Amino acid sequence: MAQFLDQKMLTGFVREAQSYLPQLREGVTQFQQDATQREALDEALRYAHTIKGAAAMVCLPVLSHLAYYVEATLEEVVSGQRPLDAPCHAWVYHVTEQLEQYLEHLLAGEGEQRGLVADIVRTFRRFQGLPEAEDAAAIQAALGEELDLMPTPDESTAATPSEVAPAPAVRETPAPTEAAQESEFAIDLLWETVAEEAAALAALPEDSARTIDMAMVSQDMSALDLDKEETTEVLRPAAVTLDALVGSIDRDVHQVYSQGLVPQSPSRRLDSQNQTERYILFTLGESRYAVPVPHVVEIGRIPRITPVPNVPSWVRGVINLRGEILSVLDFRTFLGMEDMHHDEHSRMLVVKTPGDEVATSLIVDQIMGIVPLTTARLEIPATSNNKAAPYLTGAYEHEDQVCAVFDLERLLLSPEVRQFE
Amino acid sequence: MSTILVVDDSPTALKLVTKTLSTTGHHIITAGDGEEAVKKATAEHPDLMVLDVVMPHKNGYQVCRQLKTDAKTKDIKIILLTSKDQQADRFWGMKQGADAYLTKPFEEAELLSTIAKLL
Numbered sequence: 376m377a378q379f380l381d382q383k384m385l386t387g388f389v390r391e392a393q394s395y396l397p398q399l400r401e402g403v404t405q406f407q408q409d410a411t412q413r414e415a416l417d418e419a420l421r422y423a424h425t426i427k428g429a430a431a432m433v434c435l436p437v438l439s440h441l442a443y444y445v446e447a448t449l450e451e452v453v454s455g456q457r458p459l460d461a462p463c464h465a466w467v468y469h470v471t472e473q474l475e476q477y478l479e480h481l482l483a484g485e486g487e488q489r490g491l492v493a494d495i496v497r498t499f500r501r502f503q504g505l506p507e508a509e510d511a512a513a514i515q516a517a518l519g520e521e522l523d524l525m526p527t528p529d530e531s532t533a534a535t536p537s538e539v540a541p542a543p544a545v546r547e548t549p550a551p552t553e554a555a556q557e558s559e560f561a562i563d564l565l566w567e568t569v570a571e572e573a574a575a576l577a578a579l580p581e582d583s584a585r586t587i588d589m590a591m592v593s594q595d596m597s598a599l600d601l602d603k604e605e606t607t608e609v610l611r612p613a614a615v616t617l618d619a620l621v622g623s624i625d626r627d628v629h630q631v632y633s634q635g636l637v638p639q640s641p642s643r644r645l646d647s648q649n650q651t652e653r654y655i656l657f658t659l660g661e662s663r664y665a666v667p668v669p670h671v672v673e674i675g676r677i678p679r680i681t682p683v684p685n686v687p688s689w690v691r692g693v694i695n696l697r698g699e700i701l702s703v704l705d706f707r708t709f710l711g712m713e714d715m716h717h718d719e720h721s722r723m724l725v726v727k728t729p730g731d732e733v734a735t736s737l738i739v740d741q742i743m744g745i746v747p748l749t750t751a752r753l754e755i756p757a758t759s760n761n762k763a764a765p766y767l768t769g770a771y772e773h774e775d776q777v778c779a780v781f782d783l784e785r786l787l788l789s790p791e792v793r794q795f796e
Numbered sequence: 797m798s799t800i801l802v803v804d805d806s807p808t809a810l811k812l813v814t815k816t817l818s819t820t821g822h823h824i825i826t827a828g829d830g831e832e833a834v835k836k837a838t839a840e841h842p843d844l845m846v847l848d849v850v851m852p853h854k855n856g857y858q859v860c861r862q863l864k865t866d867a868k869t870k871d872i873k874i875i876l877l878t879s880k881d882q883q884a885d886r887f888w889g890m891k892q893g894a895d896a897y898l899t900k901p902f903e904e905a906e907l908l909s910t911i912a913k914l915l
Contacts (some may be wrong), residue, residue: 384808384811384812387807387808387811388808391806391807391808419849421805421851421852424805424850424879424880425805425809425850427807427810427879428850428879428900429806429808430879430899431811431879431901432808432809432812432901432902433808434899436903679828681880681882681885683857683888684849684850684855684857685854685855685857685858693887693888695882699888700888755810778886
């Protein structure tokens, strides 16, 4: 990559970035005023992403880092993990105006701009609810990426990426083979993913889902079999005992029973003798739906989603679930229901049918429990969601409420879903 | 001499990649968004494309998928060059049929050697 900044290239980049920032703000405002303006939000995200990428290419890593803050925030909005409320809107406005100042100073030849960078880092951290105690380290980390690449008068006209001869590489150890490099790279990626997962889990309230997730993270780390210095530190939140796990599950089960979601009635215990199929019951809006248990691989909280651009809004993106990449479909949005950001009740159902090569993650509003559906099968209610109708196998009455059952095979193998999986 | 189509919506990025490739002696053509990329790829049938991902109208994934499923263009080698650097992004990119996936900021030597391998 370029080793020195070409003044002409720098000026071109600054003008380009300056043209994007007002449009970025405009897109965010349009979406805030009218949530159907999804394209405006996608466009705003694209501008943030382009500034981040181009800044990195012209050797402005600090600016790239700051643009990443905007991109990450808008990605959270796009993937439904954050509402675009007044504080979020105000923060995007504030930071993009500061980026405009940064660009102006850059053109004027003021390289580092410590005060401005520190202010952006601090406001981002307050907006994200991150502790003030770690601000100084975060600011240092942001500024630490700045390289001394501003052109000297001689370099500004002479040096170009292709003309700069690379410095001879100094190697103290034999060069690793390509395969070894790839393998090391893959392990590092896995390690980062698992460590991020452990840190995120540690911040969640303690319940059995968290405990089980932590046990899985712990298992993943053991499987990586790494001699990493930070192993102990990262594993600490993931360390669980069997007693803790059982105790945690007991508490959850007690809570579910005490709320009456899955009554322990004798008739329920007879269901298994009648070979009744069991279903995961969940809600989308006011409606209850169910999917057969054998098709559900896992239920969990919604992890960090990597948005995929220019796909329907119901494709939230992809996630890395312990090394497996899954598409994430927002069931609510897919069925044409009101687009809402996820809350603490939202869960993902990881589902896989016999006809599927890979699993798919479906976001639902709330999991109600595992239920056997034994009462008389009903006709699908006429008021049932029109978009859902082609994918339903029938409806059952459960706890005095109608519950529609999805045919997951029909849904996941449908051309509409298939093209984005 | 081969023809390489460079696609990026950022004029800065487009200029930098083009400048890097100018040393190779290949014929370089450019496009500024996904739709233009598909049109130029179909009309001019380059040997290789260096394709950005996040672009207006059609993103790089869509362009890649469209070209790789069309008998007339499926033999065009495609390098996705993007600042989307997560493992999931890489997976998604390769799933669209790309021949290589590189991230920005790119290493000049890595881009040139990847091109040399594919041509």
